[in-house]
Amino acid sequence: MKKASFFSKIMLFLNMIFSFCLLIACIVPYTSSASLAFIGLGVPLLVGINLLFFLYWLVRRRYYFLLSLSILIYGYMSLGTFIGFNNAGTSVEIEESLSIMSFNSLGFRGKEDEWTSTAGDTIVKFIKKEGPEIVCFQEFDYKKIRSNYFKEYPYKYVDFEFGPNSGRMIQAVYSKYKIVNKGILEFTESSNSAIFVDIKYKKDTLRIYNLHLESLNIRPNNIKKERSDKLFARLRNSFAKQQEQSQIVKNHMISSPFKNIVCGDFNNTQFSNSYFTIKGDLKDSFLEKGSGYGETITFLKFPFRIDMILVDPSLEITSHKNYDIQLSDHEPILATIKIPSE
Template sequence: MRISSFFAKIMFALNMIFFLILLLACIVPYTASASLAFVSLAVPVLVFVNMLFFLYWLFKFNIRMLLSLSVLIYGYFALDTFVVFNSIEEVEDTSNTLSIMSFNSLGFRGKEDEWKSTAGDTIVKFIQRENPDIVCFQEFDYRKIRSHFFEEYPYKYVDFNFDVDEDKVIQAIYSKHKIINKEIIEFPESSNSAVYADVIVQKDTIRVYNLHLESLNIRPSSIKRERSDKLFVRLRNSFSKQQQQSTIVRSLINKSPYPIIVCGDFNNTQFSNSYFTIKGSLNDTFLKKGNGYGKTINFWKFPFRIDFILVDPVYEVLSHHNYEINLSDHEPIMATIKIGNE
């Protein structure tokens, strides 16, 4: 009995720890504390562990099951879900639709960064095959600007100049529809940036944002060699910059005279402050029409969803697709929305 009682106390203590951490994660999106941002990365694991504790106490008919159950319910309403199951419907009538793809293409060089990589040509063929109306590239290859690639996209905006810092992360928007205005949004003390283009689609003018928030610059091999305190400070600074950059983007979104579409690599999950700041009342196309976990990148073999397409609620989301083409460290995503009135 003593052994059983001791084991129950240990289990309850562990339950309390994971309960409190998940509760803290529910607060992270609503606070500007960069030091707490780490917790949001672990939300799926925290949910899974709390579900196990809930089931453990449930099978024992112990009232302690309410502890994890309560934080799971609260987390669902505070953070939304990270696994969705929507019916897959083919978009048959494309006369009043717009398809948008977002892809961090890693400079078209292939995720292994090999000089002989053929990833660039394969990416071009992939875009041609999927044929989206608008493509937003993060980490674009500037050599594609003046090439014969993407001739089916007569309008484009690439934020590249040959006299600018070579370390700058290049963003690009390619469109089949006319671009009437375009601008770059420089982020302070960062090689990252955002761009937007005002695109005319039928009778609508839509402002399309393409952004790449501050990178965490984490590589599994470097973590083992870096002191934990220095790693913490570096990551905290990255999270802080993401929050600053997301505030800049949100302020511009609020001033937009047109409906909004946001594409980008947020370098953080949907449980982060930066995601919540930018999303606001916009619809996440994955949550509306996606399926499964929605992974867009693997880190240490752990799946994360850090690439997003967010659309103005005036437009109906018809479909969302996550690809697995293994041509970059990120995977592309594409959504189709309904444009115009009945």
């Protein structure tokens, strides 16, 4: 056997580091360790790097390619894919399907966070044009909703009470179908929360959760100003809160007498413990019918999918759509669901 060169040894050492990181990332969804949650955010990057190492060693005809190959296979088996392979162009409209949109609207302030922005009017026009039967808003601002907005939705639940501003993020659900029950899931020591509505759809009743898990509160301009140890501690606390909040939602879902549908801003990816906790055996609309990467937010020029629509396994997801309207820091997503007849 030909002796490895110094450069090959360096490459192998780096390969081992990135393979180990991906291995740890595979464990993250199954552990409650908030300290390890960071690495889950980098799964797509780690997969890409390990794929490059695999190709490098394969071209070099060195058996080292087995290292990255084995980790990539294990990662796929434990985490699944983060790319949708469905052809969005061949999606077919199916009768008797229910359309649901989830959208973090950033308080209708516009992407640049300007209170004088006309983004609110544009968002309303966008919703009216797309015509989803149910819309779940996160970071809603009821004070900016005019009387002529959303006339197409006779039923709504807005988690808002007039009075002093509590600083809490507001969630809202607008529906074309009757809401027969509603409630809120309070998150302790947090400005975030989740709400739920029971909607009468034909002969069935569906429970729809609209959630906004703990934000990481990361702003590109502030990262350099904050000490790394304080940043790490703050993010670890946010991850821990996400895990606690996801368990609150999960426990409530278990007691639901109806089929569950979950919409919301998870503030984390599909490789997080909080996502795995809430998802359980639910179907992810993007993984079922989406295409491409499914980006819903961009941070430091990196795309992330942190907004989800999860559906009871007995329901059929007929389509999923990602939008690019740039009216918020998040992009809306839309799923259509077929409810089986009794």
